Amino acid sequence: MTSITGDYLVNIIERSINTTIYLRRNISVESVANETIAVTDEEIVDFIVSIPYFDAKLKDFIVGNESDQTIISQNWENEFIKKCIAWATNEDWLQNNISFVKNIYKPEINKNALTLPY
Numbered sequence: 001m002t003s004i005t006g007d008y009l010v011n012i013i014e015r016s017i018n019t020t021i022y023l024r025r026n027i028s029v030e031s032v033a034n035e036t037i038a039v040t041d042e043e044i045v046d047f048i049v050s051i052p053y054f055d056a057k058l059k060d061f062i063v064g065n066e067s068d069q070t071i072i073s074q075n076w077e078n079e080f081i082k083k084c085i086a087w088a089t090n091e092d093w094l095q096n097n098i099s100f101v102k103n104i105y106k107p108e109i110n111k112n113a114l115t116l117p118y
Contacts (some may be wrong), residue, residue: 001071006062009080010048013062017047023094031101033084050093053083055113066116076117083114 060066
């Protein structure tokens with residue numbers, strides 16, 4: 001078990017987004033081959049708000065609206081990373097399609113979302 005902060009999870013999200021952000025920005029891979037593209041704070045917030053794989057309480061923790069720290073297991077962290085990568089490579093995220101966002105807070109749609117472990 002490890003004690004973590006929302007900032008720790010934001011760092012995982014940032015690393016996940018960095019691998020595909022050029023696609024979301026519609027920049028060709030050739031033009032970014034020799035340079036690093038940094039994800040903006042706004043893009044990170046967009047990612048957190050729009051990800052359908054996290055429940056609202058987890059999203060609040062990540063952005064600092066919940067407690068300062070929580071305890072996680074390695075399995076929980078692995079699941080978090082998988083869900084970040086899944087969303088960072090999802091066509092809805094990459095195409096900036098937010099038409100589904102109005103439904104992501106409905107419990108019946110989001111019943112399999114990752115929650116805070118404690």
